[in-house]
Amino acid sequence: MEEVIINDCVRYCLKTGQLSRLDSVEQYINLDNLETAVLSYFIERDNTLITYDNLLSIWSSPVATENSLNRVISSLRKKFKQVGIAENLFINTSKKGYTFVGKLGTDDKAVPVPWKKWILSFSIVSLLVIAFNITIDWQDKVQQVPAIDMGEVRTSKLLEDADFKLDLAYNLANDRVAYSKKNIKDKYWYSEILDRYRGDRLRISLPNKNVRKNVWLTDNELVVRVYTEESCSIEKVTIDESYETFTFKTLFPCNPNSYASSLAKLDETRLLITDAKFNDTASDLYLGDTTTGEVTRIAINNDGGAGFYKVITHANSDLVALLSSSDGVTFRIDLVDSADNWKRIWTEYTKSNNYSVAWDGARLAFRNNKNGITIVTFNGTLEAQRINLPMLTPIHNISNASENSILLTSGQFAAxxxxxxxxxxxxxxxxxxxxxxxxxxxxxxxxxxxxxxxxxxxxxxxxxxxxxxxxxxxxxxxxxxxxxxxxxxxxxxxxxxxxxxxxxxxxxxxxxxxxxxxxxxxxxxxxxxxxxxxxxxxxxxxxxxxxxxxxxxxxxxxxxxxxxxxxxxxxxxxxxxxxxxxxxxxxxxxxxxxxxxxxxxxxxxxxxxxxxxxxxxxxxxxxxxxxxxxxxxxxxxxxxxxxxxxxxxxxxxxxxxxxxxxxxx
Known part of the structure; x- marks a missing residue:
């Protein structure tokens, strides 16, 4: 069950977070992420007084107050009026909470909807798990497009602390995760490698320098960007078998004043590099040969602005994901074909800044305009299906882990x-x-x-x-x-x-x-x-x-x-x-x-x-x-x-x- 009828005249779609009149399905009102979560929470518990504390637990945020809740309720009332329900569906009990009094039904007949299977525990992990289970039905809609098997879903929190964490890179060969890390009191970033199952950590750092933009070459070789305000180099980090010591080797020079920069492995000897001449100038896409040290610019238009600030590859596909922004407000995600003169074959525009996306050669996951996650499945070079997963805590990085899995950072990045x-x-x-x-x-x-x-x-x-x-x-x-x-x-x-x-x-x-x-x-x-x-x-x-x-x-x-x-x-x-x-x-x-x-x-x-x-x-x-x-x-x-x-x-x-x-x- 993906839809419910409210007061015999308005359709609410839980999957998309949209309200529409039954007599005009083409005209609809979009609910934002919190409005969707709050309304779904009420519908599951219709005609029941929900306390302020229970409703505020939806936020998973320290800034949530009763004013926050009242703002969402007020906005929901206005949007219901826009689709034809003028009466108040949210009854307030002073100093206690709210009760949803709308009449619920389905398209077939006005009977109570069996909402038990839609119960949402508004934590980030369970939201994703449930969203995967209730929305993926690709085999019935698109032939030759495999569905994600979510029969046995496992979620793991690998690390939680008070440091900023970006530039996620998962090593399939040894189940280690590399990421860039920085405490609010520190001046410089460093890279860290976490053993997923043992919990061991290895810090990759240099005195008075930033170490970021991690990408794996092999099971014990990592490429990073090392920079200060005056100098910059792309370095290969070789880690010993015990994962206790490491050495640096310079591969290429880079521009120290480029914020829009990233690295990706194209094949065994070549790296993709995005870099700019100065801060606030557009980054281009380059190809670096690790055996010769030669770097050549790839002829693809960066559209100005920040240019290409992130490049993502996968060993099983010639398609490369490129992230760019021409104005800092609208963000563009492209899939380009590295085997066909870097031709753009798919483009998505978002208002939500994606630091990175997950691309496994068949599916692309990115943060959408509602601060949820959209997963797009491709059949060859054609988009075959997409689903939207609601999220109630901020998402900052989305990356690949093992097959059919996503690695991400979530939570309050900075306040x-x-x-x-x-x-x-x-x-x-x-x-x-x-x-x-x-x-x-x-x-x-x-x-x-x-x-x-x-x-x-x-x-x-x-x-x-x-x-x-x-x-x-x-x-x-x-x-x-x-x-x-x-x-x-x-x-x-x-x-x-x-x-x-x-x-x-x-x-x-x-x-x-x-x-x-x-x-x-x-x-x-x-x-x-x-x-x-x-x-x-x-x-x-x-x-x-x-x-x-x-x-x-x-x-x-x-x-x-x-x-x-x-x-x-x-x-x-x-x-x-x-x-x-x-x-x-x-x-x-x-x-x-x-x-x-x-x-x-x-x-x-x-x-x-x-x-x-x-x-x-x-x-x-x-x-x-x-x-x-x-x-x-x-x-x-x-x-x-x-x-x-x-x-x-x-x-x-x-x-x-x-x-x-x-x-x-």
């Missing part, structure tokens, strides 16, 4: 506390998980706008420092990723950048309401001389433009190559897309290069005659605009600055990761 800092002390703004570290701005010395997920999705909040109180400003219904916010000098306008671009709002005098004024397809909003500045970024080129707040027309500002703009004392400074550095804008004269940056051209702030910037390993420096000198940025209270106002600072204090490595087979 942070926001602190309000003056010259002598710091005060906690919020200890909830604020997803984006750069999203905070001063309105006054006392009032701060910031983004928090306290109610379950990103909302704009106001912190009153004197009263030590927080209150919600926005009331967004749909989940959205907020990248930046900016306010003008008079605190009349607020610009918010999300996945769809920039929305300009008017703030009322109490900072309690947001009125939509205008939308712009742009990035990195800032206010400058009665205009809203932004980057018009196409993936290949970037131009800083401006929107006149008074006339509603385009302003004259046009800075070719500009990506990030900030203002100080009515002066405009900006950084460019392809040239690490900061320039000052002059209307009637040539712009002046103020500061050359080591690599990153976007992590910088302006404050009190200084430019504060961060290098690739997280160290902060400040450049004195008057003296022209550079010093380490040191503050006892503002350790990781997000925004300044004079001597005041908002700092982000990252919390430890809570991620696990899990194998499903």
């Amino acid at each position: 942070q506390k926001l602190t309000y800092n003056d010259a002598v002390d710091s005060h906690l703004i919020s200890n909830k998980a604020n997803i984006h570290a750069s999203v905070a701005v001063f309105l006054t010395d006392n009032d701060v706008l910031y983004v928090s997920t306290e109610t379950g999705i990103n909302q704009i909040w106001l912190y009153d420092h004197k009263a030590r109180k927080n209150r919600q400003v926005s009331n967004f219904i749909e989940e959205q990723r907020i990248f930046n916010i900016s306010v003008d000098e008079k605190n009349e306008f607020l610009a918010i950048e999300d996945n769809d671009g920039i929305t300009l709002y008017r703030l009322n005098v109490y900072y309690s309401e947001l009125e939509v004024l205008h939308t712009i397809k742009g990035r990195n909003p800032f206010f400058y001389q009665q205009t809203l500045g932004y980057a018009d970024y196409s993936g290949q080129n970037s131009v800083i433009r401006a929107y006149d707040l008074a006339s509603g027309a385009d302003a004259e500002l046009n800075i070719q190559g500009g990506l990030v703009g900030r203002t100080l004392d009515n002066k405009l400074y900006y950084s460019k897309r392809f040239q690490p550095g900061i320039w000052q804008y002059f209307h009637d004269n040539e712009d002046r290069l103020v500061l050359e940056l080591p690599s990153s051209s976007y992590r910088w702030l302006l404050n009190d005659k200084h430019i504060v910037y961060q290098n690739d390993i997280g160290e902060y420096f400040e450049y004195n605009l008057e003296a022209g000198t550079v010093d380490s940025f040191q503050s006892e209270t503002c350790v990781r600055p997000l925004t300044f106002k004079g001597k005041l600072c908002i700092s982000g204090e990252p919390t430890e990761s809570e991620t696990s490595i899990i194998v499903l087979e």
Whole structure:
């Protein structure tokens, strides 16, 4: 049973999370991941009072509150109204919980649905197991496409700790898992190898260098990327038979300032490499011969932006998975044929950032737009079937393990506390998980706008420092990723950048309401001389433009190559897309290069005659605009600055990761 009829007029599909009217199946309303989980939980227990605690257990997240639940219930009520059910299906019992009172039935006749086989235990592992069992039915639909045998499903948690874990690579020959690891207090990444069954670990590291991007060559040979801000090399790590010692051998040089980089084994002597010339330039695909040291570029269009940031291969297929993004908002997954001039044979676009995908030569698994997992099965080069698996905890890596199994990392990858800092002390703004570290701005010395997920999705909040109180400003219904916010000098306008671009709002005098004024397809909003500045970024080129707040027309500002703009004392400074550095804008004269940056051209702030910037390993420096000198940025209270106002600072204090490595087979 995959569908249920509610109140004899609305169809709810548990598999897709969609509501539709019975008389109009082509028109439907999508539920997000939490809405789907909550509604399914209610339907399984219809006409039963469900306590707040039981409902909140669905989240598997420390940020879940009764407000989070109320937001989901409110959204469900609105979506039921959109499909024709105006009456309240969720009855609240004060201080206790909710009861779902909808009438349930099937297409055949209005009788109670046997929901016992749909019981969901909303932990990550059991969700996946049940989703596999109830959705896979490929043999009946597509001939010659094998189904995954989930008759005996086993799930194993291989590792759980407070370190970040990425770059998963499974060795089929000896059941060892390689991954990149870093504690929040560390400067550098290192690789670690875990024996799946014995639990033994081997740390692969070098002093004052990052070691990442693991790929297995043989059962005791691993290829990694070793880099600092000044140097980079692709190294072969040879491990002795006892798995206690190892040696490094340089295979190829690489570019140290390339974030969009990855490695994959094409065959016994050749590696696929993605690499870029500088930070924020598109990565190309290269072929490296491990016997000769020769590296050649493969002629395939990277579409600009980040370019190819991940490549995945499998020994049983000539098809190669390539991950790319031209704008940092939409992410592209391609299957290309390495035996046919790297021809693209399949493409998928997502709004969800996939650090990696699992590809076993016949099935491709990736994180979908609902933060679940989609598994696509191929018959040759043609897509034959796909299923969607709901997930209630964040997924950061998906990779292959053994046959018919998936390796993944899940859990809270990174959160942070926001602190309000003056010259002598710091005060906690919020200890909830604020997803984006750069999203905070001063309105006054006392009032701060910031983004928090306290109610379950990103909302704009106001912190009153004197009263030590927080209150919600926005009331967004749909989940959205907020990248930046900016306010003008008079605190009349607020610009918010999300996945769809920039929305300009008017703030009322109490900072309690947001009125939509205008939308712009742009990035990195800032206010400058009665205009809203932004980057018009196409993936290949970037131009800083401006929107006149008074006339509603385009302003004259046009800075070719500009990506990030900030203002100080009515002066405009900006950084460019392809040239690490900061320039000052002059209307009637040539712009002046103020500061050359080591690599990153976007992590910088302006404050009190200084430019504060961060290098690739997280160290902060400040450049004195008057003296022209550079010093380490040191503050006892503002350790990781997000925004300044004079001597005041908002700092982000990252919390430890809570991620696990899990194998499903």
